[in-house]
Amino acid sequence: MARRLSENKLVVASHNPGKVREISALLKPHGFSLISAADLNLPEPIETGTTFAENARLKALAAATGANLPAVADDSGLVVPALDGAPGIYSARWAGPGKDFKPAMKKVMDKLGKKDRSAYFFCALAVAWPDRHVEVFEGRVEGALTWPMRGDKGFGYDPIFVPKGHDMTFGEMEPVKKHAISHRAEAFKKFIAACLA
Numbered sequence: 001m002a003r004r005l006s007e008n009k010l011v012v013a014s015h016n017p018g019k020v021r022e023i024s025a026l027l028k029p030h031g032f033s034l035i036s037a038a039d040l041n042l043p044e045p046i047e048t049g050t051t052f053a054e055n056a057r058l059k060a061l062a063a064a065t066g067a068n069l070p071a072v073a074d075d076s077g078l079v080v081p082a083l084d085g086a087p088g089i090y091s092a093r094w095a096g097p098g099k100d101f102k103p104a105m106k107k108v109m110d111k112l113g114k115k116d117r118s119a120y121f122f123c124a125l126a127v128a129w130p131d132r133h134v135e136v137f138e139g140r141v142e143g144a145l146t147w148p149m150r151g152d153k154g155f156g157y158d159p160i161f162v163p164k165g166h167d168m169t170f171g172e173m174e175p176v177k178k179h180a181i182s183h184r185a186e187a188f189k190k191f192i193a194a195c196l197a
Contacts, residue, residue: 002135002194005070005127009033013063013073013128015044016092016099018155023072026179026188030196035067042066052076052089052124053136060128068130072191076123076183078157080108080145082115091157102149105160109147117145119161121170125187127195135195139186154178 008031012023015038024034037044037059045062049055055075063071077091087094087108094104123139142164149159151171159171163181170178179185 003129003133005195007070009035009069011040011042011063011067011069011071012036013042013059013071014038016155019074022155022175022179022184023074023188025175026185027072030192037063037066037071040067047075047089049075049089052122053126053138055089056124056126057128057134057136060126060134061132064128064130065132070127070129072125072127074123074125074184074187076121078108078119078161079122080112080119082118083108083111086111095156101156105149105157108157109145109160112145119143119145121157121161121183123183123187125184125191127191135191137187137190137194139183139188139190141181141183141186 010032012020012034014020014036020036027034042063045058047055049058052075056073059073060071077088079085079088094107095101120140120142125137126134128134143162145160146162150169151159154170159169161170
């Protein structure tokens with residue numbers, strides 16, 4: 001059974017403004033007082049894990065122990081089976097130190113060429129406490145890639161990803177619509193059911 005989260009102050013263990021915004025929107029209805037790792041000047045840990053879950057755990061633990069508060073972190077990315085799962089856990093790194101995803105999206109599509117465009121977004125969400133206890137929840141949304149990029153909402157690879165059953169990219173969707181179906185939203189639903197409900 002998952003540990004209950006009784007504190008209302010929570011660190012969002014991310015320095016990515018888009019991710020902080022999205023996580024905050026998902027948690028706001030649950031009455032949390034949120035602060036980001038960037039706002040606390042916590043260092044960004046080096047992601048040495050070989051899976052999304054390992055990297056989420058590592059980031060959540062670094063923030064929880066650094067701030068002495070419970071922390072939530074996600075590690076998520078675009079997985080393209082025809083590219084042997086790339087960019088996968090390296091999704092952010094493909095965007096370079098400046099986190100410019102336009103060249104990263106072009107790189108994905110160039111490498112893909114005429115191969116199958118099926119893809120999915122995967123999210124591992126970790127919640128950590130200062131005593132180093134961690135819970136991990138996972139979510140996934142299937143879809144396909146499209147080119148050229150479409151939409152300027154969202155962040156990361158959103159403008160080239162069309163979720164299954166839809167004709168808009170995540171980059172074209174209003175945040176509320178995306179939050180209802182995204183990989184991150186699925187992981188958060190599991191977290192809320194296990195730790196808050």
